[in-house]
Amino acid sequence: MTDLTAPLAAPGRLTRLRRAVPLLVLLSAIWIALVILTAALADVIRPYPITQMNLSARLVPMGTPGFPLGTDELGRDVLSRLIQSVRVSLVIAFGATLLSAVFGTTLGFLAAQFRGWVEHFVMALADFQAALPFMIMSLAVLAFFGSSMMLLVGLMGFYGWERYARIARGLAIAASAQGYAGAVVQLGAKPSWVYLRHILPNVASTLIVSMTLTFPEIILMESGLSFLGLGVQPPETSLGNMVGFGREYLTRAPWIMLAPSVVIVLTTLSISLLGDWLRDRLDPTIR
Amino acid sequence: MTPPVIEARGLVQKYESGRSLLKPGRVVRAVDGIDLAVRPGEVLGVVGESGSGKSTLGRMLLGLESPAAGKVLFDGAAMPAPRTDEWRRLRARMQLIYQDPLAALDRRMTIADQIGEPLRIHRIAEGPELHERVAALMARVGLRPDQADRYPHELSGGQRQRVVIARALATGPKFLVCDEPVSALDVSIQAQVVNLLRDLQEQEGLTMVFISHDLKVVRNICDRVAVMYLGRVVEEAPSDQIFTDPRHPYTRALVSSVPKAGQGLAGRIILQGEPPNPAARPDGCAFHPRCPLADAACAREVPALERHRGRLTACLKQRPVAQTAA
Amino acid sequence: MFSYILSRLARAVLTIALVMTFAFVVLRMSGDPAMILLGPDAPQDAIDAFRTRWGLDAPLWQQYLAYMKQLVTFDFGISMRDRAPAIDLVLERVPATLALTIPALILKVGIGIPAGVYAALHRQSVTDRGVIMLSIFGFTIPSFVLGLVLVLIFAVQLDWLPSGGQESWRHAILPILTMSVGGIGVLARFSRSAMIEVLGQPYIRTAMAKGLSWRDVVWKHALPNAAVPIVTLIGFMVGALIAGAVVVESIFSWPGVGRLIVVSVANRDLAVVQCLLLVIASSMVIANLLVDVAYGLLDPRLRAKSAAH
Numbered sequence: 001m002t003d004l005t006a007p008l009a010a011p012g013r014l015t016r017l018r019r020a021v022p023l024l025v026l027l028s029a030i031w032i033a034l035v036i037l038t039a040a041l042a043d044v045i046r047p048y049p050i051t052q053m054n055l056s057a058r059l060v061p062m063g064t065p066g067f068p069l070g071t072d073e074l075g076r077d078v079l080s081r082l083i084q085s086v087r088v089s090l091v092i093a094f095g096a097t098l099l100s101a102v103f104g105t106t107l108g109f110l111a112a113q114f115r116g117w118v119e120h121f122v123m124a125l126a127d128f129q130a131a132l133p134f135m136i137m138s139l140a141v142l143a144f145f146g147s148s149m150m151l152l153v154g155l156m157g158f159y160g161w162e163r164y165a166r167i168a169r170g171l172a173i174a175a176s177a178q179g180y181a182g183a184v185v186q187l188g189a190k191p192s193w194v195y196l197r198h199i200l201p202n203v204a205s206t207l208i209v210s211m212t213l214t215f216p217e218i219i220l221m222e223s224g225l226s227f228l229g230l231g232v233q234p235p236e237t238s239l240g241n242m243v244g245f246g247r248e249y250l251t252r253a254p255w256i257m258l259a260p261s262v263v264i265v266l267t268t269l270s271i272s273l274l275g276d277w278l279r280d281r282l283d284p285t286i287r
Numbered sequence: 288m289t290p291p292v293i294e295a296r297g298l299v300q301k302y303e304s305g306r307s308l309l310k311p312g313r314v315v316r317a318v319d320g321i322d323l324a325v326r327p328g329e330v331l332g333v334v335g336e337s338g339s340g341k342s343t344l345g346r347m348l349l350g351l352e353s354p355a356a357g358k359v360l361f362d363g364a365a366m367p368a369p370r371t372d373e374w375r376r377l378r379a380r381m382q383l384i385y386q387d388p389l390a391a392l393d394r395r396m397t398i399a400d401q402i403g404e405p406l407r408i409h410r411i412a413e414g415p416e417l418h419e420r421v422a423a424l425m426a427r428v429g430l431r432p433d434q435a436d437r438y439p440h441e442l443s444g445g446q447r448q449r450v451v452i453a454r455a456l457a458t459g460p461k462f463l464v465c466d467e468p469v470s471a472l473d474v475s476i477q478a479q480v481v482n483l484l485r486d487l488q489e490q491e492g493l494t495m496v497f498i499s500h501d502l503k504v505v506r507n508i509c510d511r512v513a514v515m516y517l518g519r520v521v522e523e524a525p526s527d528q529i530f531t532d533p534r535h536p537y538t539r540a541l542v543s544s545v546p547k548a549g550q551g552l553a554g555r556i557i558l559q560g561e562p563p564n565p566a567a568r569p570d571g572c573a574f575h576p577r578c579p580l581a582d583a584a585c586a587r588e589v590p591a592l593e594r595h596r597g598r599l600t601a602c603l604k605q606r607p608v609a610q611t612a613a
Numbered sequence: 614m615f616s617y618i619l620s621r622l623a624r625a626v627l628t629i630a631l632v633m634t635f636a637f638v639v640l641r642m643s644g645d646p647a648m649i650l651l652g653p654d655a656p657q658d659a660i661d662a663f664r665t666r667w668g669l670d671a672p673l674w675q676q677y678l679a680y681m682k683q684l685v686t687f688d689f690g691i692s693m694r695d696r697a698p699a700i701d702l703v704l705e706r707v708p709a710t711l712a713l714t715i716p717a718l719i720l721k722v723g724i725g726i727p728a729g730v731y732a733a734l735h736r737q738s739v740t741d742r743g744v745i746m747l748s749i750f751g752f753t754i755p756s757f758v759l760g761l762v763l764v765l766i767f768a769v770q771l772d773w774l775p776s777g778g779q780e781s782w783r784h785a786i787l788p789i790l791t792m793s794v795g796g797i798g799v800l801a802r803f804s805r806s807a808m809i810e811v812l813g814q815p816y817i818r819t820a821m822a823k824g825l826s827w828r829d830v831v832w833k834h835a836l837p838n839a840a841v842p843i844v845t846l847i848g849f850m851v852g853a854l855i856a857g858a859v860v861v862e863s864i865f866s867w868p869g870v871g872r873l874i875v876v877s878v879a880n881r882d883l884a885v886v887q888c889l890l891l892v893i894a895s896s897m898v899i900a901n902l903l904v905d906v907a908y909g910l911l912d913p914r915l916r917a918k919s920a921a922h
Contacts, residue, residue, distance in 0.1 A: 127624065128631040131901065135856035136874070136893050137635075143878035143886040144639045179390035185370075186351060187405045187454070188378030198393050220755045224860055227757045228875050240757070247761055247864070251769050261758040269753040 025277045028270035035267055039087040048077040050084045051235055059253045070255045072245070081237050082259050088238045092153055093218045097211050099157025100218075104164025105207060109195050111165065112172035122169070126162035134159055134221065142230050152231055156222055160214040167210060171203040212275025216268035223264055239264050290363055291324035292462050292494040293348055293381075297357035298322075300343050300518075315565045317343045319518035320357070322592075325462075330488060330495040332509030332526065334502060334541065338565050340518040341498045345464045348496060349381055350374060361462070379409045382455035384484075386467040388447035392439040398450045399425070399435035405457040424453040428483060445476035449483065456487065463488075464496045469504060481507050502545050506530060514538045517563045517573040524598035534600045536578050572603065580604045621905045625898045630681075632894040636887045637680050684891065690884035692877075699888040703870065707892075710869035712785060713861065714854045717792035721850065724793075725800025726843060732801065733808035734831065744801055751798025756857055760791040760864040777866040788865045792857050796850055803846050807839040814838070841908060848904030852897050 038045065054075035062070045069078040111122040129137075138155050145151055175181040175198070184194050223240025225231030227247075232238035239260040246257030300318040318340040325331045335341045346352050348359055350366040359366040361381065367373040385391040392401055403421040406412045412420050422432060428449040439447055448468065455463060465484065469477040485508045488495055499505050505512055506526060513523040514537065522535040533539045540556040560577040569576050575585040585603055592601040655663075671679070683689070689699040732744040767787060768776035775784050811817065812835055820830045858871035866872070870889065877885040 124627065124631065128628055128635070131628045131852075131897055132632060132635075132890075132894050133852040133856040133897070135859055136890065139859070139874050139878045140636070140886050140890050141639060143881055144883065146881070179385065179387065180393045183383075183385065183391040184393070184404070184408075186349075186378065186383055187408055188375040189404075189408045190375065191370075193408060198396075201395050202393070216753070223755060224757060228860065228863055230875070230878055240755075243757060243761070250761060250765060254765055254769075257761055261761070264758060265754055268755075269749070272749065272753060 024273055028273040031266055031270045032274065035086055035090065035263075035270075038083055039090040042083050042087040046080045046083045048080045050076065050081050050237060052076060052080075059249065061253070062255045069259050070253065072253070072256050073249060078256055078259055081242060082239075082263065085237045085239045085242050085260060086263060088232060088236060089219060089222060089240070092156060092222050092232075092238070093215055095153045096156030096159060096218045096222075097215045099153070100159055100161045100214060101164050101207060101211055103157065104161035105168040105200075105203075107161070108165035108168025108170075109172055109199070111169045112176070113191055113195070119169070122165060126165050129158070129162040135224065138221070138225060139230065142225070147230055147233055149232070149236070152222070152225075156218050159218050159221055160210075163210055163214070164207060167206055168203060171206065172199050175199050175202060209275065209278060212271060212278055215275075216271045219264065219268055219271075289327055291360075292327050292362060293496070294324040294360040294363075295321055295344075295348060295357065296360070298344065298347055298354045298359065299356035300340070300347060300352070301355045313566060316518055316568070317565055318347065318354070321518075321520055323513060323520070323523070325494050325496060327461075327494055328488075328492045329511065330497055330509045332505035332512040333496060333498045333515060334500065334505055334512055335515035336500060336563060338517070338563050339515040340565070341500075341515050342466055344515070345383070345466050345496060345498050349383055349464050350377065351383070376409070379405065379411075379458035380460050381462040381464070382458075382460045384448075384451055384455055384463065384465040384468045387471050388444065388451045389439055391451055392447060394439050397436050397438060398430070398442070401439075402450060402453045402457060405454060409458055411458060420457070424457055427456070427487070428453040443476075444472050445480055448472060448480050452480075452483065452487070456491070459491075460493070462494045462496075464498065466498045467500070468497075470499065470501065477504065478507075484508060502530075502541055506545075514541065517565060517568055519573065519601065520592055520599070521574065521601045522599065523592070528598055534598065534605055535602050536580050536604070537574050572601075617909050618906060621902055625902050628898050629891070629895055632891060633681060633684055634677075636890050637677060689888035689891070692882055692885050699884040702885055703873065703888050703892055706868065706870045706873050709779065709867060710858050710862070710871060713788050713792060713867065713869065714858060716785070716789045717796070717857075718847075718850070718854060720789065720793040721796035721800055722847065725797040726804045728797070729801040729804025730808050730836070730839070733805045733812065736809070741805075744805065748798035748802040748805075751794045751796075752802070754795070756791050756795060756860050757864060759794055760787070760861055763787050763791060764864070777864075779867055784865070784867075788861050788867055791861050791864070792854065795857070796853060799853075800843070800846065800850070804839065804843050807842045808835060811835050811839045844907050845904055848901045851900035855893050855897070 054071065054077075056075070058071060058075040059073055060067050060071040060075075062068065067077055067079070069082060071077055072081070107122045107125075111119040141155055142151070172181070172195070176185075180202075181194050181198055184198055185191075189197075219239075222231055222238065223243065226238045226240030227244040229241075229244055232241045234241070242260040243257050243264075246253070246260070249256055298318055298321045299316065302315045302317055303313070321344060323331070333341045333344060343352070347354050350359060350361070350369060353366075353369060361377070367377065392398070396404075399421050402424055403412075403417050406417055406420060421435070425432065425435065430446065430449050430453065434442065434446070439450070442450070452468075468484065469480050472480060481504055484495075484497075487493065488508070495508075497505060497509055509526045511523065512526050512529045513520045514529070514535065515521070516537050522529070522533070522538045524534075529538060530542055530545075533542045537558075540558050543554055543556045556579070558577050559579075563573070569586070571584075571586040571588055572578070572581070572590050575581040578585065588603060590601045590603045592599045593605075595605075687700055689703075691697065692699050692702055695702060728744050729748075732738075732741040735741055764776045764787065767774045774787055775781075776787070778784050817830060817834055820834045821827075825833075855871070858869060859874055860871070861867070862869045862871035863875050870892075873885065874889050876882075877889065
């Protein structure tokens with residue numbers, strides 16, 4: 001039944017928007033490049049260490065000389081913290097997206113290769129994953145184990161695995177039935193040869209497109225958990241964690257919360273736009 | 288006489304259809320007791336309508352699926368279980384030519400890479416040697432060297448089938464099954480591909496099973512023909528005998544439908560009744576509901592494949608004929 | 614139809630059993646309950662007594678069976694923090710959450726579907742483009758950002774509405790808005806594409822060729838067919854609503870189930886978390902079951918298929 005969510009990823013949902021404003025994709029790409037650059041060079045471009053307090057300049061508003069985005073309640077520079085947060089959030093989202101793609105694709109291929117009870121087991125797990133809101137599952141795991149960076153990445157690495165598993169299984173079964181995979185088996189190739197050299201390259205574009213869908217969702221999930229104080233823990237900082245702490249000073253210093261919020265919204269929006277465009281470009285099955 | 292390259296003894300294949308949790312499915316016998324043997328360098332044609340079990344037979348001869356009963360011997364040895372290491376090694380010595388070459392090729396790989404793939408899988412050649420052997424294979428099947436870096440969808444149907452043939456021949460197999468190798472091609476191309484297969488067969492001394500629903504195609508290439516109807520062989524004879532003197536009523540109908548020069552389709556036998564359905568096999572001789580000669584006995588007794596005058600026929604009506612002739 | 618519902622029911626039970634198993638596995642993996650409850654400094658004989666008392670010295674499969682038996686009889690244990698049965702703590706929060714989620718669901722369906730269908734019927738128009746734009750924004754803005762921005766505007770700057778608490782219906786306005794915006798966007802976009810797909814089908818052209826009015830084509834042919842995937846999506850939105858409640862209730866200090874999860878997780882109140890996990894999973898499974906039944910009623914192909922079985 002979860003297969004019915006597929007039309008959500010239907011082709012060209014932004015087709016007309018893009019035709020009207022093709023500039024958007026370009027702007028998205030530029031923004032994402034900027035974000036990646038920021039994350040990579042965080043140590044160099046950060047004006048202050050993220051924990052450096054300046055008690056004489058607490059809750060200084062945006063545009064103050066020396067503190068372009070203001071400071072927080074402890075006089076820490078918001079821009080510096082923002083740069084570090086971008087790095088942390090991006091690293092978590094990137095690692096988790098990769099983990100979930102590898103994990104899901106592997107399970108999907110195993111289901112397609114062995115069929116029988118292996119397939120039933122994988123599909124039952126996928127149903128289970130789809131039946132339980134990921135947020136709730138993460139909260140339960142965090143409750144039992146306490147929060148740590150490794151656990152957080154590992155946990156986020158389960159986000160959306162069931163989609164890759166379904167896609168990989170479906171495409172692998174289709175490939176075997178269609179012939180080219182069956183033909184290579186018939187040439188005497190081992191399953192690993194068939195899956196790595198034939199099926200994977202053939203399904204890669206579809207998987208990459210799903211990764212662009214999962215990536216912003218993982219950013220949102222991580223920042224949601226961090227906002228609730230259950231994700232990234234101080235003294236480390238992430239985008240959601242900044243919004244969460246900024247909430248206390250909503251009336252007196254809204255900039256603490258607004259700066260990371262804007263970054264989150266722009267980043268997820270850019271990736272969604274770019275992913276949509278990529279989908280139309282890369283996926284020949286849609287055309 | 289030289290021992291056969293490939294031999295089938297009592298092959299049976301069953302499929303279950305429409306099975307659900309609550310009730311068992313209906314068992315369909317796609318192949319229902321087949322014995323045959325192909326000698327080195329011989330080409331056996333297998334002819335029949337769709338649903339006659341000829342493709343299933345071909346897959347079992349190659350060991351791609353295990354028979355429900357009976358066994359296949361290759362060079363006198365039993366076929367190993369599918370997907371074992373021994374089975375994989377054996378792939379280098381027996382190959383399949385597909386009906387739809389586009390489906391059998393990976394559309395994201397150049398044709399040179401695909402032709403060389405069996406050599407890499409079986410670690411026969413790599414590097415410059417691989418390159419040379421691929422070039423030689425391409426030349427042998429009539430592909431131009433500049434086509435090496437093309438992708439399957441950039442070639443014509445006939446060229447794609449040449450790629451599939453080159454790939455099948457890469458490891459120098461001894462035994463080849465061609466499953467409707469030209470039926471997906473334009474008629475104008477069919478003869479070229481059949482001629483190529485015949486030339487290669489002669490040069491290499493290949494042993495071949497050539498599966499087709501089309502007698503015209505089979506006639507050009509086969510030494511011997513087996514006619515299948517609903518999972519059984521109803522007649523098996525040297526190629527020229529099948530065409531000049533068909534005995535089984537079904538074979539006669541098939542042969543009469545091939546136009547002859549100067550005669551057209553005069554004397555054509557039009558078969559009555561339903562086309563064969565493996566899920567609803569008639570009692571007695573499976574062909575009797577459509578047979579012009581059938582009588583009450585044909586609906587009761589299953590005719591066995593019997594030998595007389597250098598051929599095998601499974602027809603109750605043929606027995607008196609054979610006896611009077613003898 | 615009957616066997617269709619039966620197979621869905623079996624799947625629902627299986628899913629709940631899997632959730633229970635998940636809770637058990639995670640619970641056992643997270644450490645020795647005796648150590649957690651009694652602390653690392655507890656004397657050895659106290660730990661042993663605790664283990665015997667709670668059956669922790671039995672083989673794992675016996676513990677598993679005992680645990681499953683407890684859950685089936687709605688015995689979820691005692692909250693470590695409030696010393697009250699976990700199930701009571703959870704159930705007393707349910708009405709507050711429903712007070713937010715039900716209006717939010719009505720808003721999502723009541724605005725999202727008409728907007729999407731309207732956009733699909735007026736493709737290329739300014740309204741269509743507006744709907745797409747707004748739905749993308751609705752989808753990309755995380756609810757915690759949206760909630761805080763709404764508070765900033767309507768509570769802090771304009772001072773029209775309260776920023777948190779549960780005293781009157783006015784307190785519910787901002788949380789409900791926050792919860793519904795994303796879902797409205799998703800539903801609008803989804804209904805739009807479902808409708809466009811249906812309108813491109815041959816039977817619509819046939820219906821128009823028969824000379825039916827456009828109004829009849831839309832109401833009698835297009836909408837019933839587009840409804841099938843849309844209803845399925847609404848089933849999935851129940852999960853999104855619950856996940857959304859976690860964040861929204863935290864922002865607006867709304868004493869519902871979502872707030873309870875966050876507090877229990879922060880306090881590592883395992884009995885309550887486990888109980889919540891099951892209550893949420895069960896409600897999602899039940900929602901999906903209802904959707905499956907509705908789906909079966911809406912899709913004549915499924916009816917025919919189940920009749921044939």
